[in-house]
Amino acid sequence: MPLIDRDDAALVIIDVQSNFYPPTRLDVDRLRFQEMAQRIAWITRVADRLGIPVIVTEEDPATSGHTVPDIREALPAKAVTLAKNAFAVWDNPDIAAALEATGRTTMVLVGIETDICVAHSALQLHDAGKRVVVVDDAAYSPGPAHERGLRRLAGQGIETLSTKELFYDWVRTIEYADAFHDTHADLTLPPGVRL
Secondary structure, three states: OOOOOHHHEEEEEEOOEOOOOOHHHHHHHHHHHHHHHHHHHHHHHHHHHHOOOEEEEEEOHHHHOOEOHHHHOOOOOOOEEEEEOOOOHHHOHHHHHHHHHOOOOEEEEEEEOHHHHHHHHHHHHHHOOOEEEEEEEEEEOOOOHHHHHHHHHHHOOOEEEOHHHHHHHHHOOHHHHHHHHHHOHHHOOOOOOOO
């Protein structure tokens, strides 16, 4: 597969909401969830500084709450946040229209849940002719459901990569990466990445 072209990419943040999981259900995986949210916030800031459009979805926000503060604070002014009623983003007419309006054909997906909303979105977008990339360390399902979702995506030919890999696809060269880090010292490394 070719590298991801930042000029053809849109970032789609799926359902990372404050009340999506009851606290007792999330306790076992709280650290994984928090790290995922921090990575998405980091990716969002990078996307903003590179001029990559950002679309945010919220499943049933009246019940599940709104996007978590870490991510909400990172959203660019032009980000679009839309309610989602069908599991796949493409099956929601308002969201599909917003994705089309970006003019981009590569959809970079992050969020929850890997095995349901992220997987359904990836498969439907792929069927609609989009290039789909799922950032595996910026997606989440509790327990073994995350790995099951990634296996399903791989079986259907959906690309997966890490936050670090995505960044280097977007910047491409040492010179561009160095200039980006010099200009944006707050974004030197994705959360959880060690040299």
